[in-house]
Amino acid sequence: MRHARRKETPAGDAQLLAEWMELYGGDVIRLAYSYVHNFHKAEDIAQDVFLRAWQHYGEFQGHSSIKTWLLSITANRARDVLRSGVERRELADDGEAFARVVEPTDPADVVANKLARDAVWRAIRTLPETYREVMELYYGNDLTTREVAEVLGVRDQTVRTRLHRGRIMLEQALAEEGGMGRDQA
């Protein structure tokens, strides 16, 4: 349903929606990707997220930022998609698709950095979704723990706990990979 908070004209709607996509489109796709690990599915989710946001803008209370609200819809939508079971069979992408390679000039450093980075991403991907989503929102989107809590609909303390446990699990996973983590960064 359309609500009074919505701008009344389609021109206003289009402008608003285009603005959201411009500002937060990448964040939405990235968060969706962190769940489904498939870029095209992530784009599908993003498309759905913006349409849902547009349809439900009247219900947006303004207690959080638009970004937090959009990420919240994204997280819910991505979980729905995963729960549907269809996407689990399609987790085909290999590695962290959006990881940028910032290459040092020394070839030895290049290899070491790449190995370390790859190891971290591999380890992150092995984390249970509960911890991975918190990491993505906290580190990947620069949200505060309180904002992460808003997105996920949990308490601030829960987010802090998950972040801490997630880092411990990550440390263990990296140690199992052969110490490619903390010491070589």
Add this chain to the structure above:
Amino acid sequence: MTRREDGELDAKLRRIYREREPVPFREELKAQVLRDMYARSGEAAYVPAARRRRGWISAAGLWAAGVAVAFVCLVVAVPKAAWHTASDQEMAKHAQHQPVQRVVRGYGLEYAPIEVLDVRVGTLPGEPANSCVLAELRNTSSQTIAEPDVMGVLWFTPKGGGEENWLTFVNAPAQGLKPGQTITWGFHPSGPHAGTSQALSETPHLRFFYSQSASADTANLVWSEAPVEVEDVQVLPVPGGSGPTWQSADVYATLVNRSSRAVNLANERAVIWFSQQPSDTFFNPSVVRFLFHVTPELPGVTWPTTLRPGARARVEFRVLSAKETDFFSRICHVVVLDAPLVPKD
């Protein structure tokens, strides 16, 4: 893990996440969202302040119940962001009661003031005999026409007559055309219309258009977008697909029929362009553009002729350009248009 170690890992994670590439939100995706928004709102198209350079044409017609005739005329040029599509179902619903607006997405093209005379098969220096198209071009305007101002479309029809069966974009003469000036223009096409000797056996046709989208008032021709969405565009090098002066690349795309009717891909054409900016359309003089039939041409490549509603097909086109063309640092766009793209001569 000690507090210090936890802090180190925290800093490291923050750095690693920040080093990621920004994720693009493709223009096509934005347009799709806006299109869906309009479809869901059921409101008429509007003309917003132009945010993009992309020019699109709306065509409005009358849709009368029980009458299989639609009067389609251009009404307004709107940016892609303003697309409004009425679905077939919506139309059928309204058709029982009243005329409704039908909006066609597409591109408006305006003829350039270049008279094309004596289009013929001939031979350019260094090319195989009768493998080229020659024509006399005359600037009928009082302004000099520079090469980037216009874009040409060259197409072939079978010898005995018939519809266009192969087409390509061509450039105007590099030196431009002064007012009233006539020059001989030549082009060596490559493609399946040529036999093994490369001699052209079909009838060539040529037309030049302004290299910019035309408004409803000035468009001579509308290239209507097919109800086929293009997803997952990829560009890959062709192993061994380059020479001293040329290079090729394969463009892959997934076509999705978003309409409620089957689409015969033989009646569709693909425009592929490589741009430096995401918002550049194929009109932009800086892009590298190609035209294709949406039928398999490459050995071993197949896809269905008919795309059922909701069905997908992975298609592949091979593009060829000068060695210096930076295919892989540009943004590749693919759009599917309804044939014909060429005027009736």
